[in-house]
Amino acid sequence: MSFKLLVLRNDWFFKPYSEFPDFEKLTKLINKSYSKARYKFDIIRTQRIKDPNTFLEDFSIDNNKRFCFFILLGPESLFDKIRLEDNYDRDFNIPNRNLEESYACDIPEKYYDLFRFDNTSELEIEEVGTDYVLDDRTLKRVLGTAGLKSCNKEEPNACETSELLLTCFTSFMRNTAPQILDAMINKYLLESSYMSSHGLLNTTTKKVILYAEVIREHKLVEYYSSKCGFEFSSEILIEVDDKGRLKNNPFEDNILATKNFHVSFIHREIYI
Template sequence: MSFEVLILPTSWFRNPKTDLSNLRYLINKGYNKPRKTFGIIETLRIISTDSFFDDLAVLPNDQLNFFLLLGTEEKFQNLENNGIYRDFKDEDVQNAFGCDIPKEYRSLFPLSDLPNAKIKIVDSDFKLDDSYLKRVIASTGLRSYDKVSKPGEKDVILTTYCSFLSHAASDFLDFLISNCILNPKIFKALYSEPLSDFKTIVIHADCIIEHNLIDYYTGKCKFFKSNKPDISIASAAGGYKQVIASRNFNIGFLYRRIDV
């Protein structure tokens, strides 16, 4: 077995004793990669643990489920034995790619093994310590979508979609849809509603167009461009959702419809 999947459910986020520090480091490391590549966004994705929910636009009554793809301890021990150490806590944008799996070691994590991954929904008192953080390969979050759903439709929005292994993000998303979202037992555990109440699950996404993500989502992740108009953000207008930018940019909207 090459992979494990941890699900951090809404109950974990609602526990006031939950330490979000390592999750913040993880998210910032993932988002620092487009910050370095494109030079548009100047702020960290999560400014501090105190602003965690505000920075992700999570409201008090929202559902937030977070999925982590982990490599096994044995595989990462192999990396460390070869001098490969990952430091997610280094938030310097110049070191944005420091946690990516080097090309010569990608064979340790064959994505063809992903269907065999063991899935675990953590308890509300689970500690996301360094032993888990150093093994993260990809992450995906799904939070409540701020629109009224149609009858028989469940709407969620994709967030914190990050990968540290080439091609892992899109494969992991497909895995989550097939093995978690469309799994009646897991769906009920995450959403407190039976999957049978729905005919369709719609995953929405918004992205910075200048990060070349429209083609990525439509080409790799089976999304479609929404009819919702793009939003133009002026860098001098005080930021967008507390984001400071070096120049103007545009937000595009997409969706993926899943039949239940």
């Protein structure tokens, strides 16, 4: 019984000579996880992705930057087992109207041992093609996601340091996110057999810097530092006007908030 890491690369998001893929499933997946902090801390009022049609804009993804999206799937046989024995199923179509609904697809504690994922777990990596469709059956197996976006200003082949932005980082089982990140880094990003296909690194890369931008009031600086190996760099105060709009918005448009908050910039260095 193996876990699977699905890898969606640039060519999946920007299919040549065709329309963009259907982002509805990814939107439901990411909004479900991000809504947990939205309701728990009551700072951000808007969903992470406003609409499936604005998926790329909301994550500032364009075809000029290399991008990979990772989805960790639990073993299908285990999900089939608990569906038959316990009538347990997950439904990402449940709306995110409150905190309880936002946690509706998190793996219950009684199944933690069953789906425990670490560096000893058997992992299959699948780089999907442009014709791949994320269906509901696959969605029900998702344990977490992460995205890596290149932010190098120079041509990649000229850089000994590759700079990547971590985004879309979600988890649907407690204490699983750090393991997802480590698997993504060690078994895919730094694995020489995949470098030519993902294009995020090159043969001259000696150091990788992962950046992340998090809301301090969501207690994410402490989490990323203690669990994921990141260090604090700097932060800015985001001011909110009386209509909930951000006065100094470093993100995509149309974000609404209930009060002022801080965006913290953090990083992690990885030497090859």
